[in-house]
Amino acid sequence: MAELMRMEHISKRFGTKLANDDVSLGVNEGEVHTLLGENGAGKSTLMNVLTGLYQPTSGKIFFRGKETKINGPRDAASMGIGMVHQHFMLINAMTALENITLGTKNNPSPRLNRSEDKRKVQELADRYGLEVDLDARVADMSIGMQQRVEILKVLYRGADLLVLDEPTAVLTDVEAEGLFSIMQSLTAEKKAVIFISHKMREVMRVSDRITVLRDGKSVTTLSCAETTSQELADLMIGHRFRESIYEKVTNPGEAVMSLNHVSLYPERKHGGLKDVSLSIHRGEIVGVAGIDGNGQSQLAQVVTGFAQPTSGTVDTPSGKVAIYSPKSFIDAGVADIPEDRNSMGLVGDMSIAENLILKNTDDERFSYGHGAWFKSRHIHEFAEQMREKNDIRCASVDQPVRSLSGGNQQKVILARELESHPSLLVAAYPTRGLDIGATEFVHDAMIRERDAGCAILLISADFDEVLKLSDRIVVLFEGQVMGTYPGKGAPVKEISLAMAGK
Numbered sequence: 001m002a003e004l005m006r007m008e009h010i011s012k013r014f015g016t017k018l019a020n021d022d023v024s025l026g027v028n029e030g031e032v033h034t035l036l037g038e039n040g041a042g043k044s045t046l047m048n049v050l051t052g053l054y055q056p057t058s059g060k061i062f063f064r065g066k067e068t069k070i071n072g073p074r075d076a077a078s079m080g081i082g083m084v085h086q087h088f089m090l091i092n093a094m095t096a097l098e099n100i101t102l103g104t105k106n107n108p109s110p111r112l113n114r115s116e117d118k119r120k121v122q123e124l125a126d127r128y129g130l131e132v133d134l135d136a137r138v139a140d141m142s143i144g145m146q147q148r149v150e151i152l153k154v155l156y157r158g159a160d161l162l163v164l165d166e167p168t169a170v171l172t173d174v175e176a177e178g179l180f181s182i183m184q185s186l187t188a189e190k191k192a193v194i195f196i197s198h199k200m201r202e203v204m205r206v207s208d209r210i211t212v213l214r215d216g217k218s219v220t221t222l223s224c225a226e227t228t229s230q231e232l233a234d235l236m237i238g239h240r241f242r243e244s245i246y247e248k249v250t251n252p253g254e255a256v257m258s259l260n261h262v263s264l265y266p267e268r269k270h271g272g273l274k275d276v277s278l279s280i281h282r283g284e285i286v287g288v289a290g291i292d293g294n295g296q297s298q299l300a301q302v303v304t305g306f307a308q309p310t311s312g313t314v315d316t317p318s319g320k321v322a323i324y325s326p327k328s329f330i331d332a333g334v335a336d337i338p339e340d341r342n343s344m345g346l347v348g349d350m351s352i353a354e355n356l357i358l359k360n361t362d363d364e365r366f367s368y369g370h371g372a373w374f375k376s377r378h379i380h381e382f383a384e385q386m387r388e389k390n391d392i393r394c395a396s397v398d399q400p401v402r403s404l405s406g407g408n409q410q411k412v413i414l415a416r417e418l419e420s421h422p423s424l425l426v427a428a429y430p431t432r433g434l435d436i437g438a439t440e441f442v443h444d445a446m447i448r449e450r451d452a453g454c455a456i457l458l459i460s461a462d463f464d465e466v467l468k469l470s471d472r473i474v475v476l477f478e479g480q481v482m483g484t485y486p487g488k489g490a491p492v493k494e495i496s497l498a499m500a501g502k
Contacts, residue, residue, distance in 0.1 A: 001028040001029050001030055001031060002028065002029050003026055003027070003028050003029075003065070004027055004028060004029045004063070004064065004160065004161055004192050005026070005027045005050075005061070005062065005063050005064075005081070005161055005192070006024075006025070006026040006027075006061070006062040007023065007024060007025045007026075007046070007049075007050065007059065007060075007061050007062075008024050008059055008060045008061075008062070009022050009023075009024060009058065009059045009060070010022070010023045010024070010025075010046065010049055010056050010058070010059035010060075010061075011023070011056065011057045011058045011059055012042075012045055012046075012049055012054055012056050012057050013057045015395070016395065017395050018216055019042050019045040019216055020042045020045050020046050020049070020056075020216050021042075021215075021216040021217045022059075022217065022218075023042065023046055023059075023213065023216070023217065023218045024218055025046070025211055025218065025221075026221075027161065027192050027194060028192065028208075028209075029160075029190040029191075029192055030187045030188070030189075030190040030191070030192065031187060031192055031193075031208040031209060032183060032187060032192075032193045032195050032206050032207050032208050033192065033193070033194050033195070033207070033208065033209050033210070033211065034194075034195045034196070034197065034203050034206070034207040034209070034210045034211070034224075035047070035194060035195070035196045035211055035213060036197070036198075036203060036210055036211070036212050036213070036232060036235075036236060037212060037213035037214055037236055037435070038214065038236055038237060038407070038435040038436075038437050038438065039198075039405035039406055039407025039408060039434060039435050039438050040393055040404075040405035040407065040408060041213040041214055041215065041216065041236075041435075042213050042215075042216040042217075043165075043196050043213055044165060044196070044405075045216075046213070047083060047163050047165060047194065047196070049061075049070075050070070050076070050081060050083075050163065050194075051070070051073055051076045051081060051082075051083045051163065052070040052071060052072040052073045052074075052075050052076045053072075053073060055071075063079050063080075063081070077154075077157045077158070077159070080158055080159055080160035080161060081159060081160075081161045081163070082153075082154025082155070082157060082159030082161070082162050082163070083154070083162070083163040083165065084147065084150040084151055084154060084162065084163065084164050084165065084167060085150075085165050086165045086166040086167075086169060086406075086433065087342070088146050088147065088149075088150050089150070090138045090146060090149060090150065091138065092137070092138045092139040093137065093138075093139065094137065094138060095134065095135055095136060095137055095138070096132050096133060096134045096135070096136055096138065096141070096145075096149045096152075097114070097117065097118055097121060097134040097135065099138060099149055099153060100121050100134075100149060100152050100153045100156050101117045101121070101156065104156065104157060118134055120156070121134060121152060121156060122134065124152060124155050124156060125148075125152060127185075128151075128155065128182055128185045128186060129178075129181055129182055129185055130148045130151060130152055130182060131145075131148065131178075132145055132148050132149055132152060133145070142175075142293070143175070143292070144175035144178065144179075147167065147175075147179070148182075151182065159191070160190075160191050160192065161191070161192045161193075161194070162186065162191065162192070162193050162194070163193075163194045163196070164183075164193060164194070164195050164196065165196045166196055166197060166198070166433050167179055167195070167196075167197070168197065168199065168202060169432050169433040173291075173463075174291075176202070180202075180205070180206055183195070183206060195207065198433065198434060198435040198436065198439075200229040200232065200233065200436065201229070203224075203229075203232065204224060204229055207224040208223070208224060209221055209222065209223055209224065210222050210223075210224055210227065210232065212232065212235045212236055214235070214236060214237075214238055219235050220235065233436055236435065236436065236437070237436070237437050241436065241437075243440065244440060244443060244444060244447075246443075246447050246468065246469065248471050248486075248487045248488035249283055249284045249285075249450070249471040249487075250471070250486075250488060252281035252282060252283045252284035252455075252471065253281055253282030253283050253284075253453065254281060254282055254317065255279040255280065255281050255315075255317075256280055256281065256282055256316065256317070256423050256424045256455040257279070257280050257303065257314065257315070257316055257334075257424055257455070258277075258278070258279040258280075258314070258315045258316075259276055259277055259278050259279070259302070259303075259312065259313075259314055260277055260312055260313045260314075260315060261275050261276070261277055261311065261312040261313075262275070262276045262277070262302060262309045262311070262312035262313070262314065263275055263276070263309060263310045263311045263312055264298050264301070264302060264307055264309050264310050265298065265310065266310060266311075266479065268479070271293065271295065271297070271298060271479075272295060272298060272479045273295045273298050273299060273302070273309070273479045274295075274478070274479040274480045275312070275480065276295075276299065276312070276476075276479070276480070276481055277481065278474050278481060278484070280424060280455040280456070280457050281455055282423070282453050282454070282455050283450060283451070283453050283454070283455070284450065284455060284456070284471040284472065285446065285447075285450050285456040285457075285458050285469050285470050285471050285472075285487070286455075286456070286457050286458065286470065286471070286472050286473075286474060287458045287459075287460065287466040287467075287469060287470025287472070287473045287474070287487065288457065288458065288459045288460070288466075288473075288474050288475075288476055289460075289463060289466045289473055289474070289475050289476070289495055289498075289499055290475055290476040290477060290499050291461070291477075291499060291500075292461050294476045294477050294478055294479060295476045295478070295479035295480075296428070296459045296476060297339060297428070298479070299457075299459065299476070300336075300338075300339065300426055300428045300457075300459055302314065302324075303329075303334070303424075303426050303457055304326060304329055304334060304336045304426050305321075305324050305325050305326045305327075305328055305329030305330075305334070306324075306326060307324065308324035316332060318332075330359060332423075333420075333422050333423035333424060334422060334423070334424045334425075334426065335417035335418065335420055335422035335424070335425045335426070336417060336425075336426050336428075337410075337413055337414065337417055337425070337426065337427040337428060337430045338413075338428055339428035339429045339432075339459070341406070341409050341410055341413055342402075342409075345409075345413045346401050346402070346409060346412065346413065347401070348400060348401060348402030349400055349402065350400065350401060351397065351398045351399060351400060351401065352383060352387070352392065352394055352396075352397045352398070352399060352400075352401050352404070352412055353379050353380055353382075353383035353397040353398060354379075355401045355412055355416065356379075356382065356383050356386050356397075356412060356415060356416050357379055357382065357383075357416075358416065359416060359417075359420065360420075361374075365378055365382070366378055366379050366382070380397065380398075383397035384397060386412075386415040386416075386419065389415070390411045390412075390414060390415040390441075390445075391411065391441065392404075392408050392411045392412060392415065393405075393408050394408060406433045406434060407433075407434045407435055407437075407438035408438075410430070410431075410434060410438065410442065411438070411441070411442075414430075414442060414445055418445060418449055421452075421454075422449075422454060423454065423455065424454070424455045424456070424457070425446070425449060425454055425455070425456045425457070426456075426457045426459075427446060427456060427457065427458050427459065428459040428460075429459065429460055429461065430442050430446070430458070430460070431443070431460075431462070431465060432461075443465075443468070443469060446458070446469065447469070450471075458470060463496075463499075467487075467490055467492070469487075470487040470490075471486075471487040471488075472484060472485070472486060472487055473485045473486075473487055473490060473495060475495055475498040475499055477498065477499060477500070477501040478501065482498040482499075482501065483495075483498045
């Protein structure tokens with residue numbers, strides 16, 4: 001196969017931090033080339049250099065054999081390089097067609113030709129099996145369809161090299177299968193895909209070649225057919241990786257919270273709760289299994305005080321909950337790892353240290369008189385302790401939290417929430433987008449908290465994660481509890497059928 005793109009000796013420095021250190025990468029026509037590495041290994045930085053968002057400190061880029069300088073995303077698009085980011089860059093109020101054609105002009109007329117644009121986009125969609133309602137607003141679409149819009153957007157601009165950054169992090173298993181079929185269609189036409197993923201099973205399935213990055217450097221490039229998931233995991237983290245195996249709890253303590261016939265937006269087929277009853281006990285993890293969009297988010301909202309049920313009650317050892325607000329639930333000992341760490345868990349422009357004390361601004365350790373004046377030195381010292389204890393990898397605890405990798409952002413949330421020693425932890429998709437090392441760190445921390453007597457409600461779209469961590473498993477389908485199953489010796493077939501509503 002002919003080489004399509006090559007990056008030679010790329011380095012990218014941010015102040016004193018070297019995010020990419022002499023990295024070389026070559027991608028052939030018609031191949032899926034996976035970039036594999038821990039959070040913060042430099043994968044996204046390297047791709048931002050390729051797509052012109054960053055300029056390299058040193059190094060060269062070649063496209064179709066010619067050295068080129070990519071001054072910005074427009075240059076990259078004109079050459080045939082497109083990137084689908086992990087967090088989609090779509091305008092919610094506009095239709096799929098409007099998002100796809102925005103900023104382009106594929107006809108000589110000064111007037112827009114909507115019908116012609118729609119015909120061309122539909123031809124592209126049919127050609128690659130991208131099922132999209134072009135007239136639907138993005139705000140009304142599933143995550144899977146939004147991703148297909150993003151792929152169509154870069155294909156419409158003539159991309160021959162597509163960068164897919166964590167493309168399955170927010171997809172259901174069925175949607176992920178659809179994406180893999182689309183990738184096969186693209187490579188069959190000699191287009192190339194750079195695939196960034198932390199899910200080893202996916203990497204082994206879709207990759208032709210794999211380049212491993214560690215600490216900003218390229219470790220090696222391997223043929224997928226000649227390696228194993230164990231070898232790749234070892235290369236990623238720099239030592240032998242051993243996955244933890246946890247004992248299951250069969251006799252937990254008293255109930256910390258019980259939902260009794262709770263309904264919330266019951267008229268909604270997807271995105272509501274209908275007559276849900278479940279309890280969460282001290283010293284156990286209750287895992288919620290189900291395909292995304294079957295009431296999991298609404299369950300988390302009720303249990304963390306963000307939403308008041310339409311009907312039913314929520315009971316705690318001190319009685320029925322009367323006031324539904326995040327603050328009242330925090331005061332009652334509920335901690336929350338939210339499903340969207342960027343919009344719900346962190347304030348991106350604030351420092352790591354500031355985010356670590358967000359729930360404790362009135363604490364006399366950190367402020368004088370109800371948060372009026374802050375004790376900067378004490379906050380900094382506390383943040384340094386949390387940084388070391390939770391392996392938060394950063395240049396300084398004073399840097400904006402948005403500058404961290406996803407895994408390190410999650411560690412900031414985990415540190416803040418667990419340091420309060422909660423009686424109940426609600427963990428919604430706690431390892432979404434995290435590498436295997438960060439995932440193990442989060443899992444180990446949750447098990448330690450469980451063993452210390454905390455009740456944990458785990459909501460995850462990763463069925464393997466639910467099976468691995470849960471002491472009991474509750475299945476949600478269209479907002480209803482389809483069954484409750486033991487975590488020890490879990491009946492996988494029964495649970496899978498219940499997830500499908502059978």
